[in-house]
Amino acid sequence: xxxxxxxxxxxxxxxxxxxxxxxxxxxxxxxxxxxxxxxxxxxxxxxxxxxxxxxxxxxxxxxxxxxxxxxxxxxxxxxxxxxxxxxxxxxxxxxxxxxxxxxxxxxxxxxxxxxxxxxxxxxxxxxxxxxxxxxxxxxxxxxxxxxxxxxxxxxxxxxxxxxxxxxxxxxxxxxxxxxxxxxxxxxxxxxxxxxxxxxxxxxxxxxxxxxxxxxxxxxxxxxxxxxxxxxxxxxxxxxxxxxxxxxxxxxxxxxxxxxxxxxxxxxxxxxxxxxxxxxxxxxxxxxxxxxxxxxxxxxxxxxxxxxxxxxxxxxxxxxxxxxxxxxxxxxxxxxxxxxxxxxxxxxxxxxxxxxxxxxxxxxxxxxxxxxxxxxxxxxxxxxxxxx
Amino acid sequence: xxxxxxxxxxxxxxxxxxxxxxxxxxxxxxxxxxxxxxxxxxxxxxxxxxxxxxxxxxxxxxxxxxxxxxxxxxxxxxxxxxxxxxxxxxxxxxxxxxxxxxxxxxxxxxxxxxxxxxxxxxxxxxxxxxxxxxxxxxxxxxxxxxxxxxxxxxxxxxxxxxxxxxxxxxxxxxxxxxxxxxxxxxxxxxxxxxxxxxxxxxxxxxxxxxxxxxxxxxxxxxxxxxxxxxxxxxxxxxxxxxxxxxxxxxxxxxxxxxxxxxxxxxxxxxxxxxxxxxxxxxxxxxxxxxxxxxxxxxxxxxxxxxxxxxxxxxxxxxxxxxxxxxxxxxxxxxxxxxxxxxxxxxxxxxxxxxxxxxxxxxxxxxxxxxxxxxxxxxxxxxxxxxxxxxxxxxxxxxxxxxxxxxxxxxxxxxxxxxxxxxxxxxxxxxxxxxxxxxxxxxxxxxxxxxxxxxxxxxxxxxxxxxxxxxxxxxxxxxxxxxxxxxxxxxxxxxxxxxxxxxxxxxxxxxxxxxxxxxxxxxxxxxxxxxxxxxxxxxxxxxxxxxxxxxxxxxxxxxxxxxxxxxxxxxxxxxxxxxxxxxxxxxxxxxxxxxxxxxxxxxxx
Ligand SMILES: Nc1nc2c(ncn2[C@@H]2O[C@H](COP(=O)(O)OP(=O)(O)OP(=O)(O)O)[C@@H](O)[C@H]2O)c(=O)[nH]1
Ligand code: SF4
Ligand SMILES: [Mg+2]
Numbered sequence: 001x002x003x004x005x006x007x008x009x010x011x012x013x014x015x016x017x018x019x020x021x022x023x024x025x026x027x028x029x030x031x032x033x034x035x036x037x038x039x040x041x042x043x044x045x046x047x048x049x050x051x052x053x054x055x056x057x058x059x060x061x062x063x064x065x066x067x068x069x070x071x072x073x074x075x076x077x078x079x080x081x082x083x084x085x086x087x088x089x090x091x092x093x094x095x096x097x098x099x100x101x102x103x104x105x106x107x108x109x110x111x112x113x114x115x116x117x118x119x120x121x122x123x124x125x126x127x128x129x130x131x132x133x134x135x136x137x138x139x140x141x142x143x144x145x146x147x148x149x150x151x152x153x154x155x156x157x158x159x160x161x162x163x164x165x166x167x168x169x170x171x172x173x174x175x176x177x178x179x180x181x182x183x184x185x186x187x188x189x190x191x192x193x194x195x196x197x198x199x200x201x202x203x204x205x206x207x208x209x210x211x212x213x214x215x216x217x218x219x220x221x222x223x224x225x226x227x228x229x230x231x232x233x234x235x236x237x238x239x240x241x242x243x244x245x246x247x248x249x250x251x252x253x254x255x256x257x258x259x260x261x262x263x264x265x266x267x268x269x270x271x272x273x274x275x276x277x278x279x280x281x282x283x284x285x286x287x288x289x290x291x292x293x294x295x296x297x298x299x300x301x302x303x304x305x306x307x308x309x310x311x312x313x314x315x316x317x318x319x320x321x322x323x324x325x326x327x328x329x330x331x332x333x334x335x336x337x338x339x340x341x342x343x344x345x346x347x348x349x350x351x352x353x354x355x356x357x358x359x360x361x362x363x364x365x366x367x368x369x370x371x372x373x374x375x376x377x378x379x380x381x382x383x384x385x386x387x
Numbered sequence: 388x389x390x391x392x393x394x395x396x397x398x399x400x401x402x403x404x405x406x407x408x409x410x411x412x413x414x415x416x417x418x419x420x421x422x423x424x425x426x427x428x429x430x431x432x433x434x435x436x437x438x439x440x441x442x443x444x445x446x447x448x449x450x451x452x453x454x455x456x457x458x459x460x461x462x463x464x465x466x467x468x469x470x471x472x473x474x475x476x477x478x479x480x481x482x483x484x485x486x487x488x489x490x491x492x493x494x495x496x497x498x499x500x501x502x503x504x505x506x507x508x509x510x511x512x513x514x515x516x517x518x519x520x521x522x523x524x525x526x527x528x529x530x531x532x533x534x535x536x537x538x539x540x541x542x543x544x545x546x547x548x549x550x551x552x553x554x555x556x557x558x559x560x561x562x563x564x565x566x567x568x569x570x571x572x573x574x575x576x577x578x579x580x581x582x583x584x585x586x587x588x589x590x591x592x593x594x595x596x597x598x599x600x601x602x603x604x605x606x607x608x609x610x611x612x613x614x615x616x617x618x619x620x621x622x623x624x625x626x627x628x629x630x631x632x633x634x635x636x637x638x639x640x641x642x643x644x645x646x647x648x649x650x651x652x653x654x655x656x657x658x659x660x661x662x663x664x665x666x667x668x669x670x671x672x673x674x675x676x677x678x679x680x681x682x683x684x685x686x687x688x689x690x691x692x693x694x695x696x697x698x699x700x701x702x703x704x705x706x707x708x709x710x711x712x713x714x715x716x717x718x719x720x721x722x723x724x725x726x727x728x729x730x731x732x733x734x735x736x737x738x739x740x741x742x743x744x745x746x747x748x749x750x751x752x753x754x755x756x757x758x759x760x761x762x763x764x765x766x767x768x769x770x771x772x773x774x775x776x777x778x779x780x781x782x783x784x785x786x787x788x789x790x791x792x793x794x795x796x797x798x799x800x801x802x803x804x805x806x807x808x809x810x811x812x813x814x815x816x817x818x819x820x821x822x823x824x825x826x827x828x829x830x831x832x833x834x835x836x837x838x839x840x841x842x843x844x845x846x847x848x849x850x851x852x853x854x855x856x857x858x859x860x861x862x863x864x865x866x867x868x869x870x871x872x873x874x875x876x877x878x879x880x881x882x883x884x885x886x887x888x889x890x891x892x893x894x895x896x897x898x899x900x901x902x903x904x905x906x907x908x909x910x911x912x913x914x915x916x917x918x919x920x921x922x923x924x925x926x927x928x929x930x931x932x933x934x935x936x937x938x939x940x941x942x943x944x945x946x947x948x949x950x951x952x953x954x955x956x957x958x959x960x961x962x963x964x965x966x967x968x969x970x971x972x973x974x975x976x977x978x979x980x981x982x983x984x985x986x987x988x989x990x991x
Binding site (some may be wrong): 222255317 | 936937948952960
């Protein structure tokens with residue numbers, strides 16, 4: 001398996017597909033998604049063909065990730081069409097191919113199609129096993145749907161599986177959080193992701209927050225983080241990033257690629273790309289995106305031209321979120337911006353002095369305490385460079 | 388040109404908040420100077436800051452015509468003045484342009500410190516005082532008691548008082564009739580030659596320097612060559628006019644007029660307020676009585692948060708100074724804060740207002756240091772120094788003695804709070820020299836206090852002890868020796884020169900503790916832990932530790948989030964930019980002000 005960006009100076013390439021359909025909108029969701037309507041689906045699938053046709057033919061695509069939205073909501077034949085279209089445009093099948101599924105939409109026929117396509121990894125948004133917590137998130141599934149879905153996934157025999165869990169949900173107790181982790185681990189996926197509930201603008205939960213119906217309690221969130229990390233380690237899931245935990249060799253390479261500032265091409269409305277020196281995004285609107293694709297003018301918004309210093313800074317900011325941390329010599333080679341690294345040196349050594357980071361040779365990684373304040377560290381890095 | 392017998396020049400003076408500006412509103416309405424539809428509350432408070440804070444900061448002149456009960460028209464030049472003690476120099480300048488003063492007294496509050504102080508200023512300048520008992524609409528108004536106070540405290544016959552309410556409009560016409568009947572018509576009109584008093588000056592980006600003037604004799608018009616008699620500065624008149632209340636062009640200004648002269652000068656510093664303008668070709672013989680120059684009493688450093696803003700700050704200070712002669716500044720530098728300015732102010736409110744104007748009108752992020760007064764240091768070798776900045780206090784081993792500025796304060800309070808106020812005075816190292824009874828309920832304490840001690844929170848404490856009924860006026864009262872030392876604050880073992888202050892030895896420890904404690908509350912938790920210490924020389928008198936915050940992390944962060952996440956981090960970074968990095972700690976710019984504002988900031 002390719003060691004995503006760890007050694008290569010040539011960037012690794014990933015493809016992300018955004019499937020913008022959901023059966024209903026979850027209370028915490030800020031992703032771009034729409035209700036699935038047949039007309040829209042067909043238009044989407046056709047425009048995706050155009051997206052895929054644009055993929056470079058001379059480069060190996062190492063990983064593919066289908067997210068959303070709810071990719072798993074597509075009918076088996078639509079999944080098949082989308083998958084084939086992609087494969088037709090790839091030099092060789094990807095070594096890792098993940099698809100996100102909602103428990104309520106996991107059906108045998110879909111799983112069979114996915115298996116055939118060569119999907120290697122199923123990621124399921126469980127969030128919690130507690131009905132009342134699922135309720136307060138405005139989620140569609142019930143706990144028994146999780147179990148049914150899980151049985152089906154297992155039966156289909158995908159090499160890798162992930163379950164998403166959520167914590168610091170209003171009214172969730174620390175015991176409930178522990179129980180959710182234990183239950184997820186009992187099911188035995190190769191990977192677990194845990195997300196602290198965030199209040200994104202334009203979400204139903206955010207409205208509740210601004211109405212004072214729920215509140216953010218940093219101290220409580222901290223407890224949830226720490227307890228989660230501790231318990232997951234006990235249960236054999238090693239943390240490799242702030243919110244990601246895996247059994248040996250089961251890290252999600254696709255995500256590691258992005259954190260290592262490699263390249264990725266996003267297909268579909270709202271999908272973001274980092275490719276050939278630019279970051280950009282497709283419009284977060286099905287119609288606008290599809291129109292552009294249909295007219296042969298793939299729309300790009302939010303374009304940012306990248307240079308070595310931006311990439312180096314981001315490789316540190318996002319790399320330090322990973323337990324492995326960064327190899328400064330390596331990123332200096334990948335993103336040659338020697339001044340930037342020199343500028344950062346006092347900050348990095350201070351982090352080490354204050355017990356927030358550990359250094360060994362050219363490697364730097366955050367300690368437990370450091371990881372808990374990695375946003376502050378990230379902004380200090382950007383701040384130091386900007387000055 | 389109005390006949391002199393039909394001109395009345397008067398200002399409205401009072402203690403702060405007794406209703407001067409509101410009463411002016413009613414006068415503007417009654418004389419139809421401002422159309423009803425253009426009317427708004429406290430119309431003359433035209434600066435944003437005045438409107439927001441609900442106080443008058445600068446004097447505002449306005450001319451109007453009043454048709455009196457005798458059927459004749461009178462030209463009134465009214466000047467609304469500020470009531471806050473920091474701006475009393477504005478009041479004395481306005482008084483010099485008038486023959487009469489409407490002395491307002493809040494019917495519920497009664498005579499307060501600035502009532503007395505302003506009444507004295509008016510009498511000194513030979514003005515006719517028209518006592519006005521205002522806000523008679525208030526349920527708590529006690530007109531008979533105020534009448535007694537008038538006679539007892541100010542020796543003004545009670546039957547002269549006009550009763551008004553700026554709220555309901557009661558008595559406004561009586562007041563204007565009193566102006567006609569009692570305010571003398573313009574004085575000194577028959578002196579030979581042009582005599583014009585400059586009572587204020589502003590700088591206008593389009594027009595240049597504009598003088599606010601009162602013409603005593605002669606007449607001035609566009610194109611005239613004029614000069615100031617004090618420093619013989621020559622200039623040309625580009626325009627003259629009146630305030631109605633907006634500047635309104637006139638052909639000429641004549642004896643008795645209050646108005647403005649647009650000059651060809653570009654720098655207000657070229658003019659001295661209180662100077663006399665005359666014609667260059669045929670100057671008049673004698674200058675008008677000018678006024679004492681005001682000298683700033685409180686000093687503090689103002690620094691740009693972003694060091695590259697230094698020049699911008701410098702030019703904005705220059706511009707502010709153009710309209711505010713009482714504000715002075717000179718460049719200085721601080722180890723902690725870099726290059727900035729040492730600024731002098733009339734008082735804390737003045738300081739706050741200047742800082743706010745710099746932030747707002749010039750869109751600059753600035754940080755200001757702990758305010759200080761001017762100390763006189765005599766060194767062992769006999770050399771004498773003026774110290775405006777605690778950092779410049781010489782090493783104790785070479786100091787023979789230090790003297791600090793004192794004030795003589797007149798403190799008006801209800802008799803019931805005399806014990807508490809005396810305790811406050813002595814806590815502030817003051818001595819009560821004598822007490823005077825105002826009436827059955829009120830007394831006046833005359834106290835000698837160190838200026839330094841009243842800077843911080845004296846007024847707030849006085850107000851709270853007296854439930855809002857205490858007030859204070861003060862004048863400088865020379866220098867006095869005191870046991871003083873410099874208290875330094877260290878953040879992560881680095882001294883922050885900007886936090887240094889000069890304090891009395893007996894209070895240093897308590898003050899050090901209070902400052903550390905307050906800093907701990909004010910400084911946001913940061914990524915690293917912060918040690919705060921207070922020390923005198925090498926002797927640490929207090930310490931506090933701010934623990935690092937433990938959580939600042941967002942869970943989700945994938946490909947599509949990279950740009951978004953970066954934006955969030957950038958935002959966080961922008962937030963920090965508004966702070967100043969000292970000893971690798973980010974200090975919010977309002978930290979110094981916040982420290983000041985705490986009740987325990989200055990004492991123990
Ligand atoms: N009830 C009542 N309130 C009044 C009257 N006149 C003024 N006020 C209120 O008193 C407060 C102060 O009024 P201002 O007119 O700003 O007082 P001022 O004397 O100009 O204040 P400074 O210029 O800051 O010294 C405001 O809240 C007014 O609404 C009055 O006649 N009756
Ligand atoms: S299923 Fe996922 S994308 Fe759809 S609304 Fe819920 S959280 Fe959002
Ligand atoms: Mg006023």
